[in-house]
Amino acid sequence: MNEGLQDRLEKFGLSLYMIRVTLAASLSWLAVHSLYGDRYLYFAPLAAILITQSSVKASLEKGAYRLLGIVLGGIASLVVGRFFDVGALSILLMLLLGIGVATACRINIQAVSQVGVTSVLALTFYHDGYIVWRVAETLIGVLIALIINMIIVPPKSFVKVKDLALKGSLTLSDALTGLTSGGRDAAQALTALKLSGELLGKSTQLQKELHFTLSHYQCRKELGTLSQATSHLSRVHSYVKGIAEEISLLPAHYAAADWMTEVVTATADCIALYGTRTLSDAECGRSLPESLRRARDVQLAWFSELQGQCPLAAFRDLGAVFSHLNRILEEIERADYAAISAAAQPAKATPARAIRFIQKGLSHKL
Structure with missing residues (x-):
């Protein structure tokens, strides 16, 4: 991107970060819609928005933590969901299992929090194949966000x-x-x-x-x-x-x-x-x-x-x-x-x- 063009765009609030986020989210939605249709289209854009950072390295780390948290949270919800219906007890057991294992393994706090979020949502959508869709579309969103970060960089x-x-x-x-x-x-x-x-x-x-x-x-x-x-x-x-x-x-x-x-x-x-x-x-x-x-x-x-x-x-x-x-x-x-x-x-x-x-x-x- 040209330095003069960037300065003019920032005067109207179009910062480099905003350009990265909007492109990554839009392309993620388009990619998932082309591949899967209308199922859970919001996961890929959501992942692209949340992991886009000022540098590729920071985005890569955040994307890795998010994927790790989703996988661990999904496994915990699958284990608990086989034996319990959605309720206070199942959520308690699921969070104890997922967050406890993540904490014991000294996993980054960003991944630990994602374990809790994914566990609750996965248990709620347990019968709808939520976990598989979430992992696949999150991965697509992370990859597109990383590519955008690698291409669109500050001028000079x-x-x-x-x-x-x-x-x-x-x-x-x-x-x-x-x-x-x-x-x-x-x-x-x-x-x-x-x-x-x-x-x-x-x-x-x-x-x-x-x-x-x-x-x-x-x-x-x-x-x-x-x-x-x-x-x-x-x-x-x-x-x-x-x-x-x-x-x-x-x-x-x-x-x-x-x-x-x-x-x-x-x-x-x-x-x-x-x-x-x-x-x-x-x-x-x-x-x-x-x-x-x-x-x-x-x-x-x-x-x-x-x-x-x-x-x-x-x-x-x-x-x-x-x-x-x-x-x-x-x-x-x-x-x-x-x-x-x-x-x-x-x-x-x-x-x-x-x-x-x-x-x-x-x-x-x-």
Whole structure:
């Protein structure tokens, strides 16, 4: 769906969720009517409405729980219905059996509640083949809802997910730079550090959900590269958290020293440069390998100089900071090497196909 079209539709209340629900329910009713006629037509649209969520994964989970609850509830009603008529005692026994077994098996609460609903309705319609119709038509509704969720997705989802990862990397770089400022700036750096973790985590979650959609099939290679880059940045984020903890234990004159600012800033620049090169189309005037080499030289130079100037206890704590900073550089170096290898390998394997994709503009299609 075009992004401009979606914005215009939402002004009139036609959100993406509403479009998914109405299409899934309508197609479910049409499919069941074509297959079975006029028997229990409402089960398939009802299932489609109830399981449609914002993502395919969430819809799949909800649909699985609903089907599981219907099957368990149907079995409980069949067992009790063979020996008892509809009444307070039969409903009591049926719910004790169905919900008790579901709870004992540690089944999700959504499936447990569906067990109770199906049990009562199945016992009421016991002589009308309710259970078979309910399971079959619910399955049809679930499948159609999942297909609709896989086809109709927010416009430019891949670009938005990629932007989240880019913003997370730049925010992480700013957070690392601000850790040596002290006072209010240090508090802001900790806030930025938390925000960067949330951005990278959200990007990772949305990337997993994109794998379930059909419209992003042509972006599967770029999606794999993005997932790899986000994974490396998440590890870098854990190292920055360690640096924040270690710096908070240092005396103020060490944490806010000019040499500490120089060392930390050189490392933070490598994070920002890697994120910009890998996650955006912006031109980078600097070379990442050269920036990594410079940052490592600055670390080694200051670490050597501080050996003879600092007390043993302070030098031990400083060593922890320098160790985390070096791990960041190593992680970015590995990430850059992995990105270059992934980009070069397909070009050697299938050059003709890559040229056709570029000519058609499919390499940038979202």
